[in-house]
Amino acid sequence: MENNPGTNILDEVTQGDYKFGFYTDIENDFAPRGLTEETIHFISAKKEEPEWMLQFRLKAFRHWLTLKEPEWAHLHHRPINYQDIIYYAAPKKKELASLDEVDPELLETFNKLGISLDEQKKLTGVAVDAVIDSVSVKTTFQDTLGKHGVIFCSFSEAVKNHPELIKKYMGSVVQYTDNYFAALNSAVFSDGSFCFIPNDVRCPLELSTYFRINAANTGQFERTLIVAESNSYVSYMEGCTAPMRDENQLHAAIVEIVAMENAEVKYSTVQNWYPGDKNGIGGIYNFVTKRGLCKGNNSKISWTQVETGSAITWKYPSCVLMGDNSVGEFYSVAVTNHYQQADTGTKMIHLGKNTRSTIISKGISAGKSNNSYRGLVKILPNASNSRNFSQCDSLLLGDKCGAHTFPYIQAGNETSIVEHEATTSKISEDQLFYCNQRGINTEKAIGLIVNGYAKEVLNKLPMEFAVEAQKLLAITLEGSVG
């Protein structure tokens, strides 16, 4: 430490361990390993789904068979054996009326995460739809939400209770033909959340779901659908953690958001899945399709994400700005360590007039990881007077990591303005010197600088999340963040 504090800190940063590596022993209900039409029949039957849902799954599956896994991303991983995955796993105990009936081990899991249902209920006033391995176990605060006409339930419940809404909106933003992983998800999705905000309602609570991947070798394929009717507002939070395991687990989710006229949806994610160990063994393969459709005029969709986990991240939360004057935002902090690889960014598709989008992306790479920003800003000829501002910065900690930027900008009319800027640098010696000079040791100084670097995005997170996100940053960059 005395000899070369800088080196020690970097060592600590690059060797910090995964702090959520525990495994909850809950009895599981498995689907047979592998993926065939029978698997899909099995999942659909298990979930007691209506015929139209089964047909939707089968259609997606048959399409998936015709597709090839995409290769364009700046990612290198061993090929995924899709026949060696268990596509469905559910906790056996279901339909619980109160917290007392929840498996104590499950509660323990949440306690370890610091987000126990109890705590959530008492302290934060957040409605939690907790998802462990694919099936909703407990939903809270339904009553409060019910009063306002807000529907917030698991996807399978929604299929049973609100089939007309699901039929209308499912697949309307991310079609099953959209890409390889979207097709896979459409075929085998296990569960997820459904959220519907009626006209003129400002959702009184921040809605929150915690996803965890629990059983070994089960892919988690959740599906989220959020529909915000005219003049409504909702803030939705998603948090993800997975226990430590040697095998690579596959995760392919779909999130769809529809915002009607004057509606606003704020979607925040803190993703902290198991990133693999120091030698790059294990970890989650995370291939997610997230897309929001600003369907009505003056609507707004805002994505905020803090990505610290997963061995592979392939994720591009996007906005299709269809309504005139609609707004899309993307704020992201992506941290990679050890052998993690992230290819993440956003797409902003401007279709309507006077549409605006903002992209702020902060990448931090440490260890032997590779962190890429990949973003598309596309302005179509009819989207007159559109405006985009993009800023993507990368910070390199250590000399064995990589930071890359791949922006695609396509402008097709003369009244729009697109601006993009990006920088890549390491922590400035000047800044460190400045801090040292004022009695702040190097360790604290790095923490201060990294925190300040990510502040612009962390500030966009809801209060309840901001604290956790900072904690995650601290764990991922252990030893450097105070």
Add this chain to the structure above:
Amino acid sequence: MNGSKSSIMRVPDITNSPKVMENMKLLKEIPLGEMLIDRFQNQFDVITANDIPAVTAMRKEAMNHFISNGFPSSSDEKWRHTEIESLTEENFQYYLKPLDSEQDIEDLFKCEVHDFDTEIISLLNGWYVNKHAGLTTLPNGIVYGSLTNAMKLYPELFEQYYGNLADIQVNGFVSVNTAMVQDGVFIYIPDGVYAEKTIQIIKLIDKKEQLFVQNRNLIILGKNSSFSLMHCDDSINHFSSLINTVTEVYVGENAHFNLYKLQNLNNQSGLINSTFIHQEANSTTKSNTLTFNGGMIRNNINIDLQGENAHADVLGLYLMDKNQHVDNQIYIKHNAAHCTSNEKFKGILDDEASAVFNGYIYVARNAQKTNAYQNNNNILLTPKATINSMPFLEIYADDVKCSHGATIGQLDQEAMFYMRQRGISSSNARLLLMYAFTAEIINQISIEALRKRIDDMVKKRLRGELSVCEKCVLHCGSPDKEYHFEIDMSKI
């Protein structure tokens, strides 16, 4: 980018020569690639007649690669926004020997840039044309001339340098060029020589048929030398042609290389220009790509910074209108520590013109203390003009400063208003703003006479007066006549 472009490529000016048209119909309609493979197999002896063994071996390897991969298509990521099939599926004529009429070019044109004295190398339809000699040696030791002649005289240089930079795997154009090229320009600057005169390569296409032309240039700068090259691509009739040029440049230690590329072709022409530059320690390169006209232009510039403290300036300006398309692909590889690069491309797009910019900065793990900058600015003047800008960074070293920016916008309305308020007509105000936009690139031209000339060309281009001229390659008009905006500066 759209179907209409290919139709332009397909229709030659039928007013020119009915007889030639008549003959063309007799030719079997086969795509360019097939024709070239067939020609390679049947006329291998002609193609390799002047080769040293190393080059022949290279040709075979390159042709094998071409046979299995062919020309790129818009399904390749790097060619996604340039519909190159509209050219490669065409039926072109390709010659392996110059025709008699191509033996002398000097009565065809005169190139006079006021106060700009250059050594002129002329290529007509791809052939090195000089009735005096194939190779010229200047008193200071500089050698320049036909590539074929140089290969005979300096086989050791060719074994050492030729074909090492232009990787045949980059794309089908580079491999087919390596396999079949017959002529081009060779320039050698010995160690320690400061070339006072700029060498100017004027490439002229004048043929009343659809012509496919290939050229290969090899330029070697010794240690501590300095040299400027101007490379003009021009056409003087309205027949469609496809030019495929590959240039390899070695910039030795502490050498300085200036490259000006001027592209002014007719709207039926396609130009694929691949430039590979290798830089040793402490060397500098300044490249300036000026694209004024051309149906479909693709500039690939690859710069390898292999020695420490090397510096590269890569600048470009494109002014496109009608259905023109330009695609600039710049790849800068930082392979050594303490290197700097500065990349700046600016463009104005009018009518239905389209442009692609793909800058790529790669910083290798050991290239610490790299400082790289990349910028692309565009102005779109009409609702139908399009731009695809992709400024990429791929960085593996941590102690680096890399930044990039890209903007797409239009003329500043406030500035327009300011000028209109002061009695400047709307068209003049627009001109003035566009001219100011281009100045950042033009002002970087260090040869004063050339800068003035380019400056005039830009003014003419912005007024729509610069077109393909019958006689003069540089389209300078009379050098005495200055172009001015009709603006009374005292009013501002």
